[in-house]
Amino acid sequence: MEQLVSALLIMIIGVLACAAYFYASNWLLDVLFPSKNKPADIVAKNIHITNTVRPWLFIGPALIALTFYLIYPVIESIRLSFLGRAGEEFVGFDNYAWLFSSDTFYQSFKNNMLWLIVVPTASTFFGLIIATMTDKIWWGNIAKSLIFMPMAISFIGASVIWKFIYDFRSGDDAQIGLLNAIVVFFGGEPQAWITVPFWNNLFLMIILIWIQTGFAMVILSAALRGIPSETIEAAVLDGANSIQIFFKIMVPQIWGTIAVVWTTITILVLKVFDIVLAMTNGQWGTQVLANEMFDWMFRGGGDFGRGAVVAIVIMVLVIPIMVWNIKDVNKEMEGR
Amino acid sequence: MMAVSSSRSSLMWVVHITVFILVVMWTVPTAGLFISSIRDKDQLSVSGWWTALSVSEQRLVARSEHPDKQVFSSDGRYEIRGNILEHQDSSITKFGSSSLRPDEFDVGVVAQLKGGKTLQVLENGDYIYSSPEQWKGKRGKRIFYTANIPPRFTLDNYREVLTSEGLAKSFINSLAVTIPATIIPILMAAFAAYALAWMKFPGRALIIAAVVGLLVVPLQMSLIPLLKTYNLIGEFFGVGSKGYIGIWLAHTGFGLPLAIYLLRNYIAGLPGEIIESARVDGANDFEIFSKIILPLSFPALASFAIFQFLWVWNDLLIAMVFLGNNEEQLVLTGRLRELLGSRGGNWEILTASAFVTIIIPLCVFFGLQRYLVRGLLSGSVK
């Protein structure tokens, strides 16, 4: 109870402090440079001042937070990648040299590439299939809602859910994991799935696909509904069958949206960490970059240099997407 | 025409069935978790959750009463009597006295054991263990039995995780982290988004491009430098480097690019004439923002609020880096990870804990799905 009250109190203070900043700073600006009931030339001058200052009052806190939490760390990480364990002594390219000679890095990198190919593709594929089919049936919205649901579940919660499915009992004990129970039912040999090299990567990926398919489905479903129905009707009159309509008329029209979904999931995959940490912690050949980075950050008191190097690899992988996004938005702004 | 419509209706059946199978595949994992979390822990560990409603056959072991309780019966034997069943609704089918052959005898039979001892176990669990000599030893004898146990559901697992496993505390911690970490970035982002959409100042285009670029910067880049900086700040002020304010601000910083991007798109799409009209009516930018923009942006604010809420509540990485590992700071995701390590085989603990951690997001999800979908769309479809 006491904890609840103190948590509540600290919450209210935090939020109010933020709101108070905006209110007070704007109030101060209007008091210092009033624009009402003053001679015209003073009004014009004050208006000019407030118009110059106010945007920065509005955007200032966000700018400071972005700088401190995202821009500065990127630069600092690059610097740290040239420093040693504690981030103090300069070691040149040692960390990079270590990285490229490290077996675990190659394994993580290879696994990450596998994740990058499988997860976005599978999620987008299932999302597109489900979006297309649910649009045709009367209970489609309920189906979509249920398939979308895993989006709300944390990676760690999802890991528990799936670990339970992959659970393995040795000997003659009844299998309580669904997957092994099915295998046994069909006469197969139960397995400790998450320890089977290579394939265990796929079992981990299934978790993320399970979560992300709903996202792909929702976006693609909206895009499909945005297709002008005249184009489909025209194709029907031209004699196309359902499959042809889907691949030749509908998919090309939502190509842009498919790309957006694909890149969004790609970015997420690069950062995947919780699932691997919870399921295997990188054992049995399932290590990925994000988990390896986390590992180096804390292992034996932490090796900041090596951690930073791994982080930079992740960063380099997202740069193409970043550049593409910025180009896109600049084009859009010029259009206005 | 007939051929076309019949092939269409058979196609529709395929669609119905396929979607049904997909829905089952997507919901069964969560359903299994939930069902398991309310099962009796003994049943949970020996049978799959899909058998939860059927009577399960379990092999169990119990001990007879302590030798102190033996009585000298009229026929000159030493007897120990009692009942081995914990729950009266179960029924025993087989029993045995040795772990090698636990189902040697059918229920009701008087089993002849070595040394002239006999053991009889009845269906309701009553047993008579008798011996020509006096019972010795400090403990009761083991009795192996096979019993049919009816399905049993219980909230005991939840009671246990909420109290002794400390999930109730973590629940409050999660709330204390999540609510401010949702509201603060919304406030900051809404002001920034308005400035970027409707105010003129130098560098505006550059800031917009930067925000879009930062959208995809991986968190991993930030962790080490921020951990160092937090430690320095903590040392400087002589306080711990891990605390609520730190994690609120961290979530704010990491959530801001998406928040600004979403809200700017929405606010820039509001009709410009309304804003000009307010300007002609004498409102300054702060008044326009608070009296016109905020009320009109409610749908976008709600969408982002849901995103951020889910993201913060479900986050593990930032919580592990910026919060301490103690009772006062461990949030639900962190607690679940600890349990996964320490109670790896206790599925009654894990399933109940997992369900506690996902219940709030699920409620938010089903209650506010409309806003969530709208937010996703405004962020992704151009």
Next chain:
Amino acid sequence: MADLKLTNVSKRYSNNVEVMRDINLDIKQGEFIVFVGPSGCGKSTLLRMISGLEDISGGTLEIDGEVVNDIPPALRGIAMVFQSYALYPHMTVYDNMAFSLRIAKLDQETIDHYVRKAADMLQLTEYLDRLPKALSGGQRQRVAIGRAIVRKPKVFLFDEPLSNLDAALRVATRMEIANLKESMPDSTMIYVTHDQVEAMTLADRIVLLSAGNIEQVGTPLELYSLPRNVFVAQFIGSPAMNILPATIYACGETTKVNVAGQTNITLPIKTDAGEKNKTAQFGIRPEDLQVSENGDYVISGNIEFVESLGESTLLYIKADGCSDLVTCKLQGILKFKKGDDVKLSASPEKMHLFDANGMNYREV
């Protein structure tokens, strides 16, 4: 007192494109001025510069003798009715009208008085508690006007306020605006439209703009009967004035021209001797042409299309010497058909003559 004076006003965007050049305009208190012109001519930009929503790049804008270039919109004593009405969708009609008064921190009683008075005048009293989305287009329009009235502005600005209404409502609302003007004879009103009927019916004076320049300022009938140049002549009036190629062959108190190589016409227009033998443009409005009865004609040709509108008949004529079809508007239902030859005449007072640059030879 609310005179407006624009002196050498110009507008340049940051990419150095000049969209308005040297605008000079005097507007007297109580006038109803209409800015009209084709889309992109800068009429809305000019209105927005007067309102203060757009910066003025050069020149001065004076309201009541005071330069207001740097004064924010709210302090210029203007009110604006927007094309989309720009009602605040989350506020009731009452709150919409009270918004500016609340921003100005008037007391509740005064606000209530002004709002109710305006609502009464515009027959909005019973809708005061409604949100804009529960109103019809015409009612929304009236709320937008009411929002302007409560501020008691010196100058009302209207930015194409009727363009979102359907045709029937547009006529009714146009009359309401005319009535509004009558009930507030001291207020200056500036009204932007691309619709020349609105301009002709509402304006005391029309300002006709094209490509960032003022082409002509004058009363509606001045613009109709004495256009300064071909652009004005063709913009005002529907169907547009016919412009035929012509050559001047005699100058003086009257001018003799050859029209399209077909006929020689004497116009009651004075020209200098230097104009002789120059090419010119001969203008005649479709409604000023008649079928020739006595054999004299201005232009003859072969009918290409006939459009029967009931009250009038439009003939489109292919005439020798003219690249464009000549339009002729005749009253009533007439039995012409495609392929007929016709000869058209007109009274000399109705004829217009423009020089090669498009300027009218008559004094404007």
